[in-house]
Amino acid sequence: MTTQAKLICPTCGTHYGEAGCPHAPSGATRAAAPPAPPPAALDAPATPRTPEQAPEGVYVGAEVVPRGGFKLSSLGFERSGKTTYLGMLYFLIATGRLPGYRFAWSDSLRDLEQLRAQLHRPASQGGPTFPPRTDTDRTVFLQLGLRRWDDDRYVDLYFPEFSGEDVARIWTDGQFPENLRFLRGFDGYLLFVDATASSALDVGRHLRLLSGLLELKGTLRLKEPVAVLLSKWDLVADAEATTPEAFFRQRFGGLHDAMKGQLETFRVFAVSSVGKVRTLLGHDGLPIERDGAVLHVPAPERVAVEGADDPVFSYRPLNLSRPVLWLLEHLTAGARA
Amino acid sequence: MKIGTIGLAGSGKTTLIGSLTLALLQGEASSDLALFNFDGVAATRDLSQHADTIQRGRWPARTEQSKVAEYAIRLRRKSTNTVFSLRLPELPGELLEEVWRTDRIPAPLTFLTDYDGYLLLVDATLDEPERAAAQHVHLLQGIKRARGHAPSAYAPEPLGLVLTKWDALPPEEQALGPDGLAAEHMPMLVDFIASNFTLRRVFAASAVGAVDAAGQPLLQGGRIVPRGIFEPLEWITGQVARAAPAALG
Numbered sequence A: 001m002t003t004q005a006k007l008i009c010p011t012c013g014t015h016y017g018e019a020g021c022p023h024a025p026s027g028a029t030r031a032a033a034p035p036a037p038p039p040a041a042l043d044a045p046a047t048p049r050t051p052e053q054a055p056e057g058v059y060v061g062a063e064v065v066p067r068g069g070f071k072l073s074s075l076g077f078e079r080s081g082k083t084t085y086l087g088m089l090y091f092l093i094a095t096g097r098l099p100g101y102r103f104a105w106s107d108s109l110r111d112l113e114q115l116r117a118q119l120h121r122p123a124s125q126g127g128p129t130f131p132p133r134t135d136t137d138r139t140v141f142l143q144l145g146l147r148r149w150d151d152d153r154y155v156d157l158y159f160p161e162f163s164g165e166d167v168a169r170i171w172t173d174g175q176f177p178e179n180l181r182f183l184r185g186f187d188g189y190l191l192f193v194d195a196t197a198s199s200a201l202d203v204g205r206h207l208r209l210l211s212g213l214l215e216l217k218g219t220l221r222l223k224e225p226v227a228v229l230l231s232k233w234d235l236v237a238d239a240e241a242t243t244p245e246a247f248f249r250q251r252f253g254g255l256h257d258a259m260k261g262q263l264e265t266f267r268v269f270a271v272s273s274v275g276k277v278r279t280l281l282g283h284d285g286l287p288i289e290r291d292g293a294v295l296h297v298p299a300p301e302r303v304a305v306e307g308a309d310d311p312v313f314s315y316r317p318l319n320l321s322r323p324v325l326w327l328l329e330h331l332t333a334g335a336r337a
Numbered sequence B: 001m002k003i004g005t006i007g008l009a010g011s012g013k014t015t016l017i018g019s020l021t022l023a024l025l026q027g028e029a030s031s032d033l034a035l036f037n038f039d040g041v042a043a044t045r046d047l048s049q050h051a052d053t054i055q056r057g058r059w060p061a062r063t064e065q066s067k068v069a070e071y072a073i074r075l076r077r078k079s080t081n082t083v084f085s086l087r088l089p090e091l092p093g094e095l096l097e098e099v100w101r102t103d104r105i106p107a108p109l110t111f112l113t114d115y116d117g118y119l120l121l122v123d124a125t126l127d128e129p130e131r132a133a134a135q136h137v138h139l140l141q142g143i144k145r146a147r148g149h150a151p152s153a154y155a156p157e158p159l160g161l162v163l164t165k166w167d168a169l170p171p172e173e174q175a176l177g178p179d180g181l182a183a184e185h186m187p188m189l190v191d192f193i194a195s196n197f198t199l200r201r202v203f204a205a206s207a208v209g210a211v212d213a214a215g216q217p218l219l220q221g222g223r224i225v226p227r228g229i230f231e232p233l234e235w236i237t238g239q240v241a242r243a244a245p246a247a248l249g
Helices: A082-094 A109-119 A164-173 A178-185 A200-217 A244-251 A253-262 A322-336 B013-025 B041-055 B093-102 B107-114 B129-146 B177-185 B187-196 B230-243
Strands: A069-075 A101-105 A140-148 A154-161 A188-194 A226-231 A266-270 A277-279 A296-298 A301-303 A312-314 B003-006 B033-039 B069-077 B082-090 B117-123 B159-164 B200-204
Touching: A069 A082, A069 A178, A069 A322, A082 A101, A082 A109, A082 A140, A082 A154, A082 A226, A082 B129, A082 B187, A101 B187, A109 A140, A109 B129, A140 B187, A164 A200, A178 A200, A188 A200, A188 A322, A200 A253, A226 A244, A226 A322, A244 A253, A244 A266, A266 A322, B003 B013, B003 B082, B003 B230, B013 B033, B013 B041, B013 B069, B013 B082, B013 B159, B013 B230, B033 B041, B033 B230, B041 B069, B082 B230, B093 B107, B093 B129, B107 B129, B117 B129, B117 B230, B129 B187, B159 B177, B159 B187, B159 B230, B177 B187, B177 B200, B187 B200, B200 B230
Parallel strands: A069 A154, A069 A188, A188 A226, A226 A266, B003 B117, B117 B159, B159 B200
Antiparallel strands: A101 A140, A140 A154, A277 A296, A301 A312, B033 B069, B069 B082
16 A cells, blocks of 8 residues: 555545545655664664764764753744744854854755845845745754853754654644654644644644643653744734634634643734735736635845945744743743752 | 875865975974875875975976875874874865765775864865855764764864965955964854864965965975965874874874
């Protein structure tokens, strides 16, 4: 049986390719699923140290398991704003502006630099753009290591980019696939919820993700703190008339109820990673759509710099650092206790 | 004692080594370090050649991509009258840039992972310091990992960040000082170093002091007048000597 025939599309709620579903899971055409990528290597092979052992040089990529600190991971489906959030968080950290913490390590520098370059693309090259939609064949992990100024404590942040196949597996089987089960050992989670996607199917998908996490942790009530990030808050029409908590209760009521019962500690944050956005218009003056969604691009303020050809872009994100800092404060307080 | 002068292409590694050699050959009086002798024919020949080129007001030739060498110089610390052997590598920056692309320290450079301390040379006049900072971080991560240090652990090897071509900076940027300029232009690199190396310091250096209208090293009173080239070496050799006296010799 092929993967395509077995899995349910998390977007349409039907089997892939059936009942008008136009989607296919990533990697569905392969005869067999590829081996799981190393989750920043829980079982790292011994790294060669000498030229004799490594005639082609010494491999220094992501293999060693970081130890000695908290581990946080993001969770969320495609288009929930994880990648943009990570790109902006990286920019914040790279410029030394995350309160209380400084940059310490990253096994994903090439990828993160690409995200930064897209979000800060010069006007002469078309201006800032969102990172392209992640559509990976394999679940990959972007990582950032931080060190706290106060006591030098080390923290790892992991941002998995789930493959379509892994997302479909969670939705279909209700379980995290084997290659994601290392998330069991993490200390806190950032759950991304697209504030503009609150259909019954969307709520159901998040419920499934939550249940899968509880099953993964082997518990009925999760002790680890969860920061719920209502992403794309800038696109919520009535954002100023409501609080994030009230909005979450109103639009994602079932998920909120489930969290009340199943999570010991969670907090809802309204997040806008880039602040203002603008809608891309076609030659006919109408919004451009792709995959049924209107296309937006970041609209940061342009600041002219004396002597520079291109303006500098000044983003005004909302709550970029607060969810991470809340989780870290919570964990630190728990560790002290 | 092995001190790795590392840096990407164009960071001024060869010029710094050549300028150091020239100053040693001329008997630079202001430094606590003095020449005892060169170890081997190749070191004497190549280093003297670089020094001679600079003395004539020319830049030493870029290191060929295929050339990797390790030069040994015996230096005498005047204050203690002790002699130690200093090993400095000469390597093409292009090879180091492979680490960024491949996550692999190329075989000819694996010897770098055994060094006692590192001087990371960074061109202070870089146009895109953010991307360069990421590349330098990646390189240092690679060396640290190859030495077997976990990301969450501090490396005991001293690391000096040397901002080269300092004379080419406008006065307002020079006024920030090396620490201020590094924090302003490369906060990520500064934070990374603070998070991973216990022994660290930032230096400003100008291997030739100034350049003429044609962009060539400027002879001032018939001599090249470098600035800040001994300070990083004095600091790092002092740190290594304190940490591991056995490295002397």
